[in-house]
Amino acid sequence: MEDYKKTPLWNNDLPIEERLEFLVKELTLDEKITCLTTGCPDIPRLGIVSSFMGGEAAHGIEARHDQAFNAGEPEPTTSFTQPIGMSASFNRELIKECGRAVGEEARGLFARNGKGGLCRWAPTIDMERDPRWGRTEEAYGEDPYLAGEMSSAYIQGMKGQDPFYLQCGASLKHFYANNVEKDRIKTSSSVDQRNKYEYYLEPFRKAIEEGGAEAIMTSYNEINGVPAIVNHEVQDILKDTWHLPGHVVCDGGDFQQTVKDHKYFETHAETLAYGLKAGVDCFTDDGEVVFAAAREALAKELITQEDIDRSVRNSFRTRIRLGFFDARGDCPYTAMDEDYVNNREHQEICRRMAEESVVLLKNENNILPMNPQETDSLAVAGPLADVWYKDWYSGIPPYAVTPLAGIKKAFPESKILSHNGLSRIYLKCNGSYIGLDNGGRLRLTDKEQAECFIFTDWGCGSTTLLAQSNDRYVTLEEASYLIKADKEETFSWFIRESWNFKGLSGNPSEDMAGTFYLDSWNGRAVTVDREGYLAVIKTSESAVGEGDDEKLGKKSHALWEGEPAVFAMEIVENGIEKAAGQAGKAHKAIVVLGCNPVINSKEEIDRATLALPPYQQKLADAVLSANPETVIVLVSNYPYLINKLKKEAPAILLTASGSQELGTGIAEIITGKASPAGRLNMTWYLADEDLPDINDYDIIQSERTYQYFNKKVLYPFGYGLSYTQFAYGQMEWEITEDAVHFKVPVTNAGQTAGDEVVQLYVHKADSRVKQPISKLKGFVRIKEIAPGETRVAEFRVDYKELRYYDVITCSMLLEDGEYTFMAGASSMDIRQEVTIKINGEKAPARDPYVTTQAIQYDTSEGCFLHRGTKAHTMTGRTCVIPGKAGDLPDIVDNSQNNSRTGVLQYGDFVFSRQPTEVVLKVCALEEGTITLTLSDESENTEQTEIRVKPSVDLDFTEIKSKLPDNFASIGNKQKLTITIKGKIKVAEFAFL
Numbered sequence: 007m008e009d010y011k012k013t014p015l016w017n018n019d020l021p022i023e024e025r026l027e028f029l030v031k032e033l034t035l036d037e038k039i040t041c042l043t044t045g046c047p048d049i050p051r052l053g054i055v056s057s058f059m060g061g062e063a064a065h066g067i068e069a070r071h072d073q074a075f076n077a078g079e080p081e082p083t084t085s086f087t088q089p090i091g092m093s094a095s096f097n098r099e100l101i102k103e104c105g106r107a108v109g110e111e112a113r114g115l116f117a118r119n120g121k122g123g124l125c126r127w128a129p130t131i132d133m134e135r136d137p138r139w140g141r142t143e144e145a146y147g148e149d150p151y152l153a154g155e156m157s158s159a160y161i162q163g164m165k166g167q168d169p170f171y172l173q174c175g176a177s178l179k180h181f182y183a184n185n186v187e188k189d190r191i192k193t194s195s196s197v198d199q200r201n202k203y204e205y206y207l208e209p210f211r212k213a214i215e216e217g218g219a220e221a222i223m224t225s226y227n228e229i230n231g232v233p234a235i236v237n238h239e240v241q242d243i244l245k246d247t248w249h250l251p252g253h254v255v256c257d258g259g260d261f262q263q264t265v266k267d268h269k270y271f272e273t274h275a276e277t278l279a280y281g282l283k284a285g286v287d288c289f290t291d292d293g294e295v296v297f298a299a300a301r302e303a304l305a306k307e308l309i310t311q312e313d314i315d316r317s318v319r320n321s322f323r324t325r326i327r328l329g330f331f332d333a334r335g336d337c338p339y340t341a342m343d344e345d346y347v348n349n350r351e352h353q354e355i356c357r358r359m360a361e362e363s364v365v366l367l368k369n370e371n372n373i374l375p376m377n378p379q380e381t382d383s384l385a386v387a388g389p390l391a392d393v394w395y396k397d398w399y400s401g402i403p404p405y406a407v408t409p410l411a412g413i414k415k416a417f418p419e420s421k422i423l424s425h426n427g428l429s430r431i432y433l434k435c436n437g438s439y440i441g442l443d444n445g446g447r448l449r450l451t452d453k454e455q456a457e458c459f460i461f462t463d464w465g466c467g468s469t470t471l472l473a474q475s476n477d478r479y480v481t482l483e484e485a486s487y488l489i490k491a492d493k494e495e496t497f498s499w500f501i502r503e504s505w506n507f508k509g510l511s512g513n514p515s516e517d518m519a520g521t522f523y524l525d526s527w528n529g530r531a532v533t534v535d536r537e538g539y540l541a542v543i544k545t546s547e548s549a550v551g552e553g554d555d556e557k558l559g560k561k562s563h564a565l566w567e568g569e570p571a572v573f574a575m576e577i578v579e580n581g582i583e584k585a586a587g588q589a590g591k592a593h594k595a596i597v598v599l600g601c602n603p604v605i606n607s608k609e610e611i612d613r614a615t616l617a618l619p620p621y622q623q624k625l626a627d628a629v630l631s632a633n634p635e636t637v638i639v640l641v642s643n644y645p646y647l648i649n650k651l652k653k654e655a656p657a658i659l660l661t662a663s664g665s666q667e668l669g670t671g672i673a674e675i676i677t678g679k680a681s682p683a684g685r686l687n688m689t690w691y692l693a694d695e696d697l698p699d700i701n702d703y704d705i706i707q708s709e710r711t712y713q714y715f716n717k718k719v720l721y722p723f724g725y726g727l728s729y730t731q732f733a734y735g736q737m738e739w740e741i742t743e744d745a746v747h748f749k750v751p752v753t754n755a756g757q758t759a760g761d762e763v764v765q766l767y768v769h770k771a772d773s774r775v776k777q778p779i780s781k782l783k784g785f786v787r788i789k790e791i792a793p794g795e796t797r798v799a800e801f802r803v804d805y806k807e808l809r810y811y812d813v814i815t816c817s818m819l820l821e822d823g824e825y826t827f828m829a830g831a832s833s834m835d836i837r838q839e840v841t842i843k844i845n846g847e848k849a850p851a852r853d854p855y856v857t858t859q860a861i862q863y864d865t866s867e868g869c870f871l872h873r874g875t876k877a878h879t880m881t882g883r884t885c886v887i888p889g890k891a892g893d894l895p896d897i898v899d900n901s902q903n904n905s906r907t908g909v910l911q912y913g914d915f916v917f918s919r920q921p922t923e924v925v926l927k928v929c930a931l932e933e934g935t936i937t938l939t940l941s942d943e944s945e946n947t948e949q950t951e952i953r954v955k956p957s958v959d960l961d962f963t964e965i966k967s968k969l970p971d972n973f974a975s976i977g978n979k980q981k982l983t984i985t986i987k988g989k990i991k992v993a994e995f996a997f998l
Contacts, residue, residue, distance in 0.1 A: 010053035015326075016333035022326055029322055030315045038314045039300045041321060042278075044255055044288045045122070053331065058122035059175070059221075059324060060255070060290070063164070064089055064130060064144050064399040065104075065664050067111045067123075081118075083111050084352040084666065085396075085403035088603075088643050089129060091363040091662025093146035094684040094726075096763045097787045098159040104359055105163025107352040109174035112164075113339050114346035124328045125175035125252070126164070127223055129157045131209040132184045135705050136697060137688055138613040140187040143397060143603055143643030143662065144179075147687025148711040149723065150208035151782045151807070157209060158217025165218055171337045172327045175220035178213055180257060181234060181244070182206050183703055184225035187612045191260070192267040194228035196870035196891040197703050199861060200775070203811040203818060205705060211248055220252040220324055224286060226260055230884055231872035231895060233268045235260050235277065241285030252324040253287040253317075261291035261299075274299035279308035287317040348404045353667070360661070360671025362761075362787075365684035366727040367658040373594075373635060374657050375678025375729060376417075381593055383421040386410050387585035387629055388598035389428055389462055389622065390641045395663055396497065397603035397643075403666035409598045409639060412669025416677045423592055427585040427625040429518060430474065432456045432576040435534060439576075442473060443539075446492040448480065450538040457491070458578055463515050464605045465619030467506040467525075470496055479503040482526045482542065489532070489540045500550070501604055502527050510572065515620040518577065523570045531570040543568050582628045590632035596676070597629050600641035603663055607644060615694050616647045623650065630654055639672055645690040649720060660684070681729050683761035683787060685832070690721035701891040706776055707865060712833045713778035724765050724782070724832035730756030730793070734764075734837035737829050741842065748784070748801040750829045750838060754791040763787045764799035767828045767836070768808065773821055774849050774914070775810060775864065780833050783807055799829070805844070812849050813862040814914065820846035851916035851979060854997040858912065860886045860984075869908035872991070883927065883962055883993035886910060888986050896960060898932050898989045906934075910984040910992075915940070917974035921997035924969055929962045930954045934988015940973065940980045948973045954990055962993055969997075 014020055014028035030038070032052060040047050045058035062068035065086040071078035086092060086104050095101065108126070116124055130144040131153050146153035157178070166173030183195035183206050197206060213219045222244055224234040234240075235256045244250045264270050264277040271277050278299040281289065289296045303309045329337030346352075366374070376384075386392075386409070394406035407415075414422050432453070433440040439456035440448055448457075459480070460472040471480040473491035481493045481502045496503040504527040512520015524532040528550045530542035589595040599622045607613045627650075630636045637657040640646065643664075651658060659682070661672060674680040689712045691697060696717060698708040705711050712723035735751030752762055766784035770777045784801035791797055805820050812819040824843050830836035852858065861871055861884050872895040873884045887895055888908030899906075924938060934954050941947040952967040974980065974997075986992060 010051065011333040013052065015052060016331045018332060018334050018336050022323060025326060025331070026319045026322060030318055033318065035311060035314075038311075038318050039297050040293070041318050042289055042296050042300055042314065043293045044290055045293070046321070055330075056121065057325070057330065059125040059253075059288070059321070061123040061126050062399045063108050063112065063126035063128040065092065066401045066403075067108060067115060067126070068399055068401045069115060070402050080402040081115060082348055082404040083115070083401040084348055084356055085401050085406075086356050086665055087359050087363045088143045088397065088662040088664035089146055090143050090643050090687065091664065092160075092359055093152060093156045093687045094365055094662070095359060095362040095787070096685050096785050097362055098155060100355070100359055100362055101156050102159040102163040103355045105160035106166070107163070107355050109164040109166060110342060110346040111348075111352070112174040113342035114344045117343045124172070125177060125221055125324055127177045127179055129160050129176065130179040131157045131213055132180055132182070133206050133209065134185070134688060135703070135711055136185055136700050137616060137645045137691070138697065138700055139185045140607045140612045141609055142607065143664070144399065146209075148689060149687065149782050150205055152687055152785070153209040154212025154216070155785075157213045161213060161217040161219050165220070166339060168338055170327060171329050171339060172220060172324075173339045175252060175324055175328065176217075177221035177223050177255065178210060178219050179223045180225035181210060181222050181240065182225060183229055184227050185703070186227070186700055187610045190226045190610070191263045192228075193701070193892060194231050194872065195703050196872070197229060198863070198866070198871060199813055199816070200706060200811045201704055206703075207243065210244070214244070214248045214250055219250070220327070222250060222254045224254065224256050224260070226257050226263070228268065233264050233270050235264055235286055236270070236280040236284045238284045241283075245285055252327070253320040254285055255288040255290050256281065256286050258290045261289040262295060273302065275302035275306060275308060279303040279313070282309055282313045282317055287320040356665060357667040357670055360665040360667040361674050361680040363661060363684050364671055364675045364682050365660040365686055366675070366682035367660055367721060367725075368652060368655065369727055369729070370656040374637060374676060376594060376676055378417045378420060378677055381417060381420045383423065383592040384413065384417055385423045385585070385589040385592035385595040385629075385633065386413055386598070387425050387427045387589065387595065388625065389426050390600045391424060391426055391598040394668060395602050395604070397664060398609055400664055406666045407669035409641065409669045409672050412671070412673035413596065413676070416673035416679070423588040425581065425585045425588055427581045427597070428460050428462050429581040430458050430578040431461045431518065432458060432578060434574045434576055435571050440540070442475065442491055446476065446478065446490045448489045448491065448540040450534060461518070461575070463619060463621040464602060465515065465617065465621070466606050466614050467508070468504045468605050469507055469514065470503050471505060480505065482530070487542050487544065489542070496602065497604055500527065504605060507573070514575070516624070518575045520574070522573050524573050533568040533571045540571075543570065582625050585625060586628040586632040589629045589636065592633060593635070595629055595633040595636040596639060597626050597636060598639045598641060599626060601643060601663070603643055612700060613644070616645060616691065617694070618646045618648055618651070626651060626655065637676065641668070645688055647691070647693065647720070649692060652720060678729060678758075681758065681760035683726065683728060683763055685724050685726040685763050686721055687723070689715060689719055689723050692718060692720050699891070703891065713781055716779060722832050722834040724763075725835070726763065726832070728760045728762065730754055730758040730760040732762045732791070732831070734829060735796070737827075737838040737840055739827070739840055739842060741844075745802050745804045746827070746842060746844070748803070748827065748829070750799040750801075751796050752788060752791065752799055753796040754793050757793050759790050759792050761787055761789050762791060763831070765830060765832065766801045766803070767830070767833060768803070769826045769828070770808070770821060770823065771826065772823055773810075777810070780828060782833070803827070805846070808844070813864060814849050814852050816862060819849060820844070822846040822848050849914070851914050852912060854915050854917055854921060854974070857994050857996045859884070859994050860910065860992045862912070863910045864913045865911045867909040869910065869986075885929065885991040885993040887991050888989065895991070896931065906987065906989050908986045910986070912982045912984075913979070915980045915982050916978070917976050917980070917997075920972065920976065921969055921974055923966050923998040924995060925964055925966045925998060926952070926995040927962050927964055927993040928954060929957045929960060929991040929993070931960065931989040932956055934986065934990050936990065936992070937985040937987075939983040939985070940975070941983070942975050942978050942980050946975065954988065962991070
């Protein structure tokens, strides 16, 4: 077609579905197949220009161009605070402004480069049930309401105000139950129905229905045994129920991982076929592999052309709404140019967020704020004091203000003493010193040629060495085994600049005295070769991230034989003593501690502990001893165990990393130019032991997050102090047809203007189910309340926000009864509460003669959920199996202490007649027993035991068993307990 703009595809007056119908009729089959990734090719006759959808935008546009698929010169973009920090602002309006800036910069880069980047893979709204998760920085906290509200605001800013056209589309990550990095590309998350609908899915629902998200990215993990890429809930829930308007993509490389790592299918054609049928539209992987898989799937009749058409319609629906086929020029965003990238307005929004995300954790004796005019001298110390670290999804900012730089600007007349608190050392080995040759390689030498290194201990066996002569980090070079000092920063997918000093007679985290072995980032022991160079010992087994030297045409610099070398440290300058000495001479001190966002916790790496790095604790102790007027600043993207700091430090501030205005935000809070009002969006626990297995996704029964955790905590969800005090007046309420409305007067009772974050929680007592201790259902950040001024916080709580998932009706249910609504300054600082009777429903009794799905239990113990493998994807049964999350479902583990006993409980069965038999759908991997116990309120019990033999071909079969006479109590509610002994999968049951 020569005049393609006159075709229906380009006709803005037609309904979008008519335009898409024309498109799928005009495209050839081969053209459609080439649209099954996130990109599409040039198709001139239809005016289609090659483009792609994707790119990161967690806290700004990522345009580093430092990966093979998009290599090039970096394009600076505005870098906001990490999402975990933006969420801590509890300010919907401000995060919406951040989203708007992101959308505008996406348009600006598109104007510069064309091609794509207008539907970004953000925000990440995985529920952060466990603070050890390696990607905590990327998401919005542990509460689904907060995550849903804040991500929705970010999305609304990204997408713009037009009712049809998108400024920039948002693709939510990652659908769903994706909170473990170890083995994430093959592990299964066991998620029961209540946890799924009340917790893990809720932020996705809000972000789609209320935020207007355009697209979704599936996760790497399996959900109850089904890889997310072929999970039919994508179609059933996201599209059919919540009406996601655009498309669904799989996570990067997950297409091929379904065969290689999950081992779920034997061919990529099966992955593509089942993925399309499950609702995934775009496969983020090698295009040629995807295209070949599509052709094979068609040839084997695993799919039809209609399956491909559906995918093409969904991805091009997004392209139409982005204005790619806008003949008349109606899209209001196409004229946006490069002036929107890094402009002053975005920098100002960035500064405001850097301030509002700061949380004041402690302020004893009002040590804060500090008056610069009254501060003669200030010592600033700590390994985070004068650095700015980018994270994996960060862009390159046009500038970056470190904490020290921000403090210096805020205290222009004060004498500033600064030291990073890190020691400068020589490394010794075999009676010699370690130096650098002309190429930066580490070798043995004499003391005159010894290299002086700055030693940073990040804890958990992760340290870095910075050579002072060339200001480069020591690294195990990629694709070889050279140990060199030639990296400008510790940043790459694999952190090859991380080294583990393993103590033989000392502890580098404590005193750096003694002798040590040295291991590389991937566990290779360091030795000395015949020429005196440091090398790693390569065993016959491969290690993570190693290249194949021979294939790369390189000579291996690893030694196949050798003993680990023994190292010692010689202190040139003791960093802790230096920092403490400066603090002792200064009027006041600030110690900046925290994390490097790519060491110890990142994508593919979960934290082993919540502990603060021991070296940082020792530094803080020394500075506090030297100067009691010391403020601790934590630049951290996750909670730490700071029990000792909480007790001994007079003031503690917390902020997340990532913002180019990081130092400005810290300084303006310290000086009181801005008043702190950030709030914790995660519980800070007292001990590692307070957390269950990281693979346990059941927050209800394992009692995790503030909703169910009933022990003492370090800091509760919603916590944060101010420089003033607020008094709460009597809470007023009103019930309407579909919501409850509240008004809470808040008065500034202090002497300083400030913001207050008023939080509304709810608790349902006398419920059929275990309800949360409290659950956030509203929040508002009231800005700049003057001393003595009273403002009113207003809330609307829709009844649908009060529902729980009922396992009897298999639906969300608003339970009849009394609800206590609590307004306060945190989840554990409640100032006002009212109890309101709400007319809802009561869960019906269970019908024992109707089939009950085993997964619809009330409680479980010692079990996990699974849906089977391979052909069971679409037709299999989700079942309950004795064991724990992470166990293999189809293998009997006969290792020691594996009892394989699971217990399920189902409440409220009412028998209208005496049952004679019970029928169960089971798949037994080994011989075992299923015991059924009925008990009533008087604790009268009846029991029967069923022996189960191994199933043929590991398929589900029906087993029937006669019941004892008078097994059930007629007409009364009874609890059924099913005890499974042995590796037996139970899918469903019914009484006859």
